[in-house]
Amino acid sequence: MAFNHRKTITFRLAQTARAARGRSGSHLTRMGLHPGQDSVLKTLSEQDGLSMSQLAQSLAVQPPTVTKMVSRLAAQGYVERRASAGDGRQAHVYLTEQGRDAILGIDKGWKRLEKEALAGLDDKDVKRLRKLLRQIERNLSAIAEDDEDDVIDEPEAAAEAEAQPDVAEKPEVVA
Known part of the structure; x- marks a missing residue:
């Protein structure tokens, strides 16, 4: 049977x-972002006032x-970008008044998205889901990009091997 990735x-x-991303993108587009x-x-x-490199690190990009x-x-x-006082080659990024004003709309959009996404879940479910997602994120972040081990196939291969009769063994005869 073929592996069903959709499950x-x-x-x-x-x-x-x-x-x-689609829901968030719609809201951001209405804001001009x-x-x-x-x-x-x-x-x-x-x-x-973060530097460009600090901002990149903070955003993980x-x-x-x-x-x-x-x-x-x-x-x-x-x-707006401003040259660093200590090193004119380095730029720091600052919000303008327009940028600060946009934060309220961004927050409103994130709150609405959160409410829509979690509809039908109680507080206990939300807390558990948040914990599980953090663990999955940690798991995936810890795996090196060049690691090509297929973690999913290992348990399935073991289960399939157990289900198949071993040709070398003789079947037990019951009289």
């Missing part, structure tokens, strides 16, 4: 992430990605 937790996670820009603005609202996002946000008037 895996990771497939469900990917589908859920796609749906959440692109997906991912909300994370830049929220990060700066928590710690304004590559520096060129941050450069592109910050350039767009600056062109839209949400952020």
Whole structure:
């Protein structure tokens, strides 16, 4: 029987992430933002004046990605880049008044998305789900990118091997 990837937790996670990105993207588009820009603005609202490399690290993305996002946000008037006082070659990113004003809309969108996503779940379910998702995230983050071991096939292969009669063994005869 063929492996049905649609029944895996990771497939469900990917589908859920796609749906959440779609809903979030609709809200951001109405605000004039692109997906991912909300994370830049929220990060700066928590710690304004980060360097580009600090921002990239905080967002867990590559520096060129941050450069592109910050350039767009600056062109839209949400952020501004200023040269570092200590090192003029290094730029720090700051929210503008427009950027600070956008935070309320971003927060509203995230709250609405959370409410929509968790409809029908009680507080106990939400707490358990959050804990399980954190564990899955830790598991996946800990695995090296070049590790190609197929963790899913190992238990299935063992189960299939147990289900198959061993040719070397003689069947037990019952009289």
